[in-house]
Amino acid sequence: MSREMLARHGFAVLVTVFALVPIVFVLSAALNPLGTLDSTTVLPNGAGLDNLRDLSTGTSFWTWYRNSIVVAGMTALLSVAVSALAAYAFSRFRFHGRRVGLVGLLVIQAFPQFLAIVPLYVIFSVISDTWPAFGLNSVWGVVLLYIGGQVGVNTWLMKGFFDSIPRELDEAMLVDGCTHRQAFTRVILPLSAPILAISALLVFIATINEFLVASVFLTGDGQRTLAVGLYGLIAGERNSSFGMFAVGTLLTAIPTVLLFQFLQRYIVHGLTAGSVKG
Amino acid sequence: MTQDTVAGARSAAPRPSPPSPPPRREWSAHPGAIAGRVVTAGALAGIGLWTAAPLWADRHWAGLACVVAVTAAALAVYLSPKRLPGKYLFPTTLLIVLFQLFPIGYTLSLAATNVGDGHLGTKAEAVTAIETSSVRRDPDSPEFRLTVGERDGALVFLLTEPGRRDVRLGDADGLRPLPGARTNTGGRVVEAPGVRVLTAAEAATRGRELTRIVVPVPGGGIRSQGLTRAYQGTAGSRYDASCDCVVSDGRRYHADEGEGRFVAADGTALDQGWKVGVGLANLTAVFTDSRLGADVVGVFAWNLGYAVAVVVVSAALGIALALALHHPFMRGVRIYRTLVVLPYAMPAFAMLLVWRDMFNTDFGLVNRLLGLDVDWLGTGLTARLSVILVQTWLGFPYMFLVATGALQSIPGSYLEAAKVDGAGAWQRFRAITLPLLMLALAPLLVSSFAFNFNNFNGIFLITSGGPFPADDPTVGATDLLITYTYRMAFGQQGADYGLAAAMSVYVYLIVALLSIVSFRRTNAFREVDR
CATH class of the missing domain: 2.40.430 (Periplasmic binding protein-like II)
Structure with missing residues (x-):
């Protein structure tokens, strides 16, 4: 092997180690029979499922898990559906207020929702009194709120993609006597699979990681999401609950990875159009 | 749901062939269309009634009026054979108004008041609270x-x-x-x-x-x-x-309508005050209150530095790795790629907390691995380096993925031609590879900057904004504007929602400006006019 190739491998190995150390550490903590932070080493020093058992029996972990899947799944599905409708209108119709609507959407979507956490809390206190099913401590209320925060950016993302689909395709259908609804569902939607998939994935990841809004709105143990529940787990007993927390972290990664695998064939195209993660 | 009978909206002439399209944008008499309209009307009216019932029971007339108006609008849009764009835009519009516009407006109105601890209610409520x-x-x-x-x-x-x-x-x-x-x-x-x-x-x-x-x-x-x-x-x-004052233990506290408090002659005030409008005072406080101004400028500078550093370092690392693996004789590329992308698959909020514990002085992994005893999150400089490092770890795999894709799409003929013309490896990189790479990465860099500028989790879950100087618990070394504002509203020193709302307005203006600039650069505005 030439020196150049050796250098390339050396660098790649270094970066890979950097990427993997925290993950291996989490894996090691999850398997650590003692389950504490200070007894966890980088490489596993034992293997047991004690932490998984403690997590399942001692906490409401699986309830949080279900809540997170429901909240992230519904938010992804519904926000993509609603945004696709709006994007179709912006892409294919010319109407009064279109320009204002598009620019307005662009400016409004820049507002990070949690900046308005105080007003949102007040709004949802009122909703709680009137329609408890969508108020505080209700996953449905939070789903609505998340959708409201996501539709703006998704509409823009999808409108850009719809614009790149030749108009001739759906116009031909209209000429042939189809309705706009048919043109939308039979031409635009199937051709937009990449952007629908990437939007759904990005919303799912953003939602399952969302902490602030969920921590203010979902306080009951039966309503918590994974982010709030796992945070609470190590907020008090940081050292001794670390093993349980690590198991929870690994289990939380599963839905994202599965969804990614499922949507992967569409994603290569949409990757650069998306946003970032943090 | 609805029947969009607008066939041939753009066709020049009606087509003669049977079955002829229904007439443009008029009521369709087709039984299916009628049934569709009936179902739509029923569903909308049902939702409207369900929403209105509790408001009616509570005698909440303003809320009821809103529900009636929205339901009427929905019926008008969905039952009419016209208003086609409205049918597609209605749900988005409703959601945006409820959960984005209304909160923004509310934030603006809060910013013009002194609402906060001790200033929540009316003057009469404050008097009642003081007396009782x-x-x-x-x-x-x-x-x-x-x-x-x-x-x-x-x-x-x-x-x-x-x-x-x-x-x-x-x-x-x-x-x-x-x-x-x-x-x-x-x-x-x-x-x-x-x-x-x-x-x-x-x-x-x-x-x-x-x-x-x-x-x-x-x-x-x-x-x-x-x-x-x-x-x-x-x-x-x-x-x-x-005398418009509160008499307490023989002392008189006169009402100060400007500040919403009862103040004695010597300047002491009662804890319980009331809500008053303060106009632009909260918005101008950044410029008039020298201590607040200094804090905000310091936070803003670090905020910018943090976002730039995270973007630059994670992009550099991602690009460097993509370049290292981009070689025809390189082996194991798939394995490297799979492993390096793993951080992206892990839940970010949890990994941030893991990193926080890895930086722990006493039993954290970093100190144990390096054999050090450094209080990483306890001093300003190391805490700042730590949060940048953590965010780099979270961000660089995505940069790497996009850079890899971009590298593969650079036509080999460009590099061949340069080579033939006598350009060296470094020249080829500088003149061809890097510019094309940056072109592909530019949108990602901008959105990454905008994201990290307001990266609440990235700071809050690791340092909560700290470490804080001993004499001033309001502003920490790693505070971003957003965590600083958050603590202003929900912190230990008592809530000042009015001032926090004013800060939110500033943060929003900065982010809105950023997004307008970035969309302008990516030609989004040209698309508006298409």
């Missing part, structure tokens, strides 16, 4: 027989005077007769209309809530003493309308 909290028992205070009741989940007093049988109901709004209530011979209320009478055991479990209740009466208030007795005490502090 100062209620004291005198030797000749009248006594009542107390029965504890519950109405709408809140505790209320059911009071009878000794020797009498008429019952009065007391709550935070005051005292009023309660006709129809029955008492037993001992004066205990056994039945009261609209109120659930609690047993002594039930009342005992809510003892703390009970002791907090003060029923305001002229000149004082009624408090409980135990579970069965109450007394009417006199207020130590009393509002005097003639």
Whole structure:
């Protein structure tokens, strides 16, 4: 092997180690029979499922898990559906207020929702009194709120993609006597699979990681999401609950990875159009 | 749902061939279309009724008017054969108005007030709170027989005077007769209309809530003493309308309508104030209050530095790795790629907390691995380096993925041609690879910057904004504007929602500006006019 190739491998190995150390550490903590932070080493020093058992029996972990899947799944599905409708209108119709609507959407979507956490809390206190099913401590209320925060950016993302689909395709259908609804569902939607998939994935990841809004709105143990529940787990007993927390972290990664695998064939195209993660 | 009978909207002439398209944008008489309209109308009306019913029951007329208006708009849009764009835009519009526009407007209106701890209600409520909290028992205070009741989940007093049988109901709004209530011979209320009478055991479990209740009466208030007795005490502090002041222990606190507080001659103020409009004072405070201004400028500078550093470092690392793996003779590329992308698959919030514990001084992994004893998150510089490192770890895999894709799409003929023309490896990289790479990465870099500029989790879950200087707990070394604002509203030093809302407005303006610039650069505005 030439020196150049050796250098390339050396660098790649270094970066890979950097990427993997925290993950291996989490894996090691999850398997650590003692389950504490200070007894966890980088490489596993034992293997047991004690932490998984403690997590399942001692906490409401699986309830949080279900809540997170429901909240992230519904938010992804519904926000993509609603945004696709709006994007179709912006892409294919010319109407009064279109320009204002598009620019307005662009400016409004820049507002990070949690900046308005105080007003949102007040709004949802009122909703709680009137329609408890969508108020505080209700996953449905939070789903609505998340959708409201996501539709703006998704509409823009999808409108850009719809614009790149030749108009001739759906116009031909209209000429042939189809309705706009048919043109939308039979031409635009199937051709937009990449952007629908990437939007759904990005919303799912953003939602399952969302902490602030969920921590203010979902306080009951039966309503918590994974982010709030796992945070609470190590907020008090940081050292001794670390093993349980690590198991929870690994289990939380599963839905994202599965969804990614499922949507992967569409994603290569949409990757650069998306946003970032943090 | 609805029938969009606009076939041939853009066709020049109606097509003669059967079946001929239905006439443009008019009611379709097709049975399916009629059924669709009936179902749509029924569904919308049903949702409207379900939403309106509780508002009607609560006599909430303003809310009811809104629901009626929205339902009417929905019916008008979805039943009409016209208004095609409206059909597609209605759900988005409703969601944006409810959960984005309304909160933004609310934030703006909060920014023009002094709302916060001690300034939540009206002046009258503040006076009531001051008077009732100062209620004291005198030797000749009248006594009542107390029965504890519950109405709408809140505790209320059911009071009878000794020797009498008429019952009065007391709550935070005051005292009023309660006709129809029955008492037993001992004066205990056994039945009261609209109120659930609690047993002594039930009342005992809510003892703390009970002791907090003060029923305001002229000149004082009624408090409980135990579970069965109450007394009417006199207020130590009393509002005097003639001087618009509160007299407390012989001192006068005059109302200051500008600040929403009662202030004495020597400048001391009562804790309880009220909500007043302060105009632009919160917005200009950054420029007029020198200490706040200095804090904000410091936070803003670090905020910019953090976002730039994270973007630059994670992009550089991602690009460097993509370049290292981009070689025809390189082996194991797939393995490297799979492993390096793993951080992206892990839940970010949890990994941030893992990193926080890895930086722990006593049993953190970083110190144990390096054999050090550094308080990473305890000093300003190391804490800042730490949060940048963590965010790089989270961000670089995505940069790597996109850079890899971009590298593969650079046509080999460009590099061939340059090579033929005698360009060296470095020249080829500088003149061809890097510019094309940056072109592909530019949108990602901009959105990454915008994201990290407001990366609440990235700071809050690791350092909570700290470490804080010993003399000033309001601003920490790693505080971003967003965490600084958050602490202003929800921090330990008492909430100042008004000022926090003003800060939110500034943060929003910066982000909105950023997104307009970035969309302008990516030609989004040209698309608006297409």
